[in-house]
Amino acid sequence: MLLTLEEKLKQWKRLEERIGNYSLLEHRFYQAWSEGKLSLFALREYSKQYYAHVLAFPTYLSATHANCEKLSVRQLILENLIEEERGASNHPRLWRQFALGLGVSERELDEAEWLSTTRESVERLRQLTRQRPYTRGVAALYAFEAQVPEVAKTKREGLARHYGIEDAETVAYFSVHEEADIRHSEDEKKILLEQCATREDFWGAIEAAEEAAKAMYLFLDGVYRAYVEGDSQN
Numbered sequence: 001m002l003l004t005l006e007e008k009l010k011q012w013k014r015l016e017e018r019i020g021n022y023s024l025l026e027h028r029f030y031q032a033w034s035e036g037k038l039s040l041f042a043l044r045e046y047s048k049q050y051y052a053h054v055l056a057f058p059t060y061l062s063a064t065h066a067n068c069e070k071l072s073v074r075q076l077i078l079e080n081l082i083e084e085e086r087g088a089s090n091h092p093r094l095w096r097q098f099a100l101g102l103g104v105s106e107r108e109l110d111e112a113e114w115l116s117t118t119r120e121s122v123e124r125l126r127q128l129t130r131q132r133p134y135t136r137g138v139a140a141l142y143a144f145e146a147q148v149p150e151v152a153k154t155k156r157e158g159l160a161r162h163y164g165i166e167d168a169e170t171v172a173y174f175s176v177h178e179e180a181d182i183r184h185s186e187d188e189k190k191i192l193l194e195q196c197a198t199r200e201d202f203w204g205a206i207e208a209a210e211e212a213a214k215a216m217y218l219f220l221d222g223v224y225r226a227y228v229e230g231d232s233q234n
Contacts, residue, residue, distance in 0.1 A: 029220045098170055101167065125212060135191070
């Protein structure tokens with residue numbers, strides 16, 4: 001049975017609530033960041049670990065794109081992918097600038113050993129974005145990107161306020177994502193509201209969004225245990 005717009009909006013509220021249960025801004029790692037309680041060591045190690053997701057995110061997009069039969073939706077996903085990887089200011093390059101600004105060397109970033117929780121969170125998102133129907137992948141992307149603008153803003157402000165890090169090159173990754181992912185997440189919301197026609201469609205999207213949010217929370221759990229709790233015990 002096809003859903004009315006009112007029914008779709010009710011389902012959307014459930015999707016947002018599921019994501020909100022794993023709000024990244026409320027995670028203790030980002031709370032410590034915004035309060036200036038992270039050591040420079042923890043920030044540097046975080047930059048190495050999160051690079052795994054920066055490198056993998058374009059593959060989350062391309063997997064969802066490959067599963068999609070609808071041209072207009074593929075075009076929106078493609079625009080997002082192009083922004084991620086095009087030119088000298090591609091997003092992996094911007095993240096490298098951030099890590100270098102913290103004092104991490106190119107070699108350290110490239111040769112970093114990823115935590116098991118980092119690897120698992122990346123693999124979970126890869127699996128989610130490979131699922132059919134493609135709306136499940138879009139929902140996973142939404143759970144990731146919808147949280148980014150406010151998280152990026154909080155990180156950038158915390159770096160300036162507590163660590164004196166505010167040069168444009170070092171914080172460019174955050175400045176870009178404060179704005180870009182507002183647009184991307186709005187596109188993803190539009191896709192889901194238009195393409196999830198039944199309750200079953202929405203249930204699949206809600207499940208994928210929640211699992212994606214859990215995956216990112218798992219990533220932060222691992223970083224916190226290794227580099228905040230672990231650092232304090234040394």
